[in-house]
Amino acid sequence: MAVVSENVIVVENLSKRYLIGHQVSASGGRYKYTALRDVLGREIRNFARKMADVVSGRQVVQGDEIEEYWALRDVSFRVKQGEVLGIIGRNGAGKSTLLKILSRITEPTEGRISLRGRVSSLLEVGTGFHPELTGRENIFLNGAILGMTQREIRKKFDEIVAFAEVEKFLDTPVKHYSSGMYVRLAFAVAAHLEPEILIVDEVLAVGDVEFQKKCLGKMNEVSRNQGRTVLFVSHNMDAILKLCTQGVLFESGIIRAIGDINTVVPDYLTSHPPSPEVVDFSGKARPGQFAERVRLAKVCPSEVGRAWVFPFGHQLSIDLSIHAKPSVNEVEVIVGLYSIRGFEVATWSSAVDDVALRLHPGTNTFRIGFQRLRLLPGRYLLAFSLFSNRGFEDGILEAVQFEIMPAAEIDPNKMDGSALVSATVSVID
């Protein structure tokens, strides 16, 4: 396939500003106690500000303090035709904002982009799927939403159904689908788009391993064999390395590295700053506007002065603090352990272990010591999430990074992977 060196995407000095509001709450330590007078005063001030916003036609922001936040700052880069550009960076680095601007969903605050060719973006699997409609109907609905014509969809219909492996359930409303089937169907529609520029955000994070492989294969086919330009966001470095030729590394809204993917990924892997001993979550990015009743407060290693570095074979033990309001008295904690490349290595759930974590109002600290876990030397990430009887309450991905020190008995040339298991051996013949 002939390589045409033509810039299909040119991004110049792109910036995006958001306004965000903060709630000054009692738990923030600003007020020792909340008096009715204070609440009334605050409400009246907020109301006056909102009215002023309405009159001047500005955006109304919920909260007591308003802050400007630059999700992207002065970003410039070019993409040539047929390139597969991997966009990497930690949560909140500005990747998704960039994709939203490129897909014309939101407008930049400053700067300009020129695009050549039809753009399709896949920022979420199954956008617009309607639970009451059948699989067949949703294929047409979703296809139209993604920009396909009905004729195109009809032509590819059989292919889509075969890819999704849902033939038997085509006429069942998708609300009765398993989540696996749902994701497969949604991805199958998207995989049959034929744009000149394809923008994909973290869609491989869902679905089972088998299906992820299938998706990767399909993406590979789209980019390599059909010469399309692809922008791909993922936390999964293996997928990024397999698919992409070029890479851009974002860090708090600016580009930190750009160039060949094989030089950018190591940059990303080492860019995680070592976590401070006590990791405070108060300023961390959270998915959505949850966490009003129970919040993750902070975490540190159980052993004082240990920092986040452990010898091989040492028991991993952490002290996790949770801030609770009186309305919640019990919580389930789930700890996810990820390799630095973004693969989930192990999970712990307090509910599965039948550990009841009772809460009193205020800050509760729990010591969690992981049993029968032998991690191989390397860097790992911890993610935390909290569930109450109402469901999901709070969660933080990439909350802490820690390191298992190299050990004499572990030869990295002989062993791959993340965890060491034990086995029983007996001679049978």
Add this chain to the structure above:
Amino acid sequence: MIIEAGRTERHYWLDLWRYRELFRVLAWRDLSVRYKQTVIGVLWALIRPFLTMLVFTIIFGRIAKLPTDGSAPYALLVFAGILPWTLFSTGLSDASNSLINNTSLISKVYFPRLIVPIATIVVAFVDFLISFCILLVLMVWYRFLPDWRMIMLPIFVSLAFFASVGPALWIASLNVKYRDFRYVIPFIVQFGLYVSPVGFSSSIVPERWRLLYSLNPLVGVIDGFRWCILRGQSELYLPGLFLSVVVIAFLLWFGIRQFRRMEKSFADLI
């Protein structure tokens, strides 16, 4: 294609045309979902206007003894008012909430946002067509056959349609920014039902107030409906109709303008 801050889309209307298929699909989705998991399904589109007609006929016709137009049966007079009113009010309230009901679409995919509220009004239009059947049944029941004026009805139907599009677009875009409007709409609809001549003939309004009354765009529309359906027994008050059309046109222009202005920030605010 160029993306820039504050750039007005030059090909906006062309884009809208290009996305006509999405428009069709969204309208079809709303239609097929509308009466899912209900027992009597589409009958709801018949029962609601029918019961309203019954109540209004009893209250305004029997109890309050308001006069009808000419010799037309009071039930027919009321129903000729309910038809455009229901089209207007369901269109207005559904379209006003349509953007926030489609949050996931708006924050994840690009398309001309105008499609969403207008597709919901099309759904209201289908409901209108269904309840039109009741009118036919009523006409047979009262042996009241329409004359040539019936041919003019589509003009007033489209007038009712545009009367709801204008304010709906404006309120829908405001609703994204200020959710207060979610609570304002039911109030407007309830209020409007009594301010508009739905349960009574607008001829009972004193002559000197008639023009002022026609500032309510629904007055012209409902009068037009009655004129077409009741064989001209309700005479058409032309200055009032003209004023209503001007108000509808103004609201339509204003709604589209406000919508276009705020459209780009929908994804950030929703």
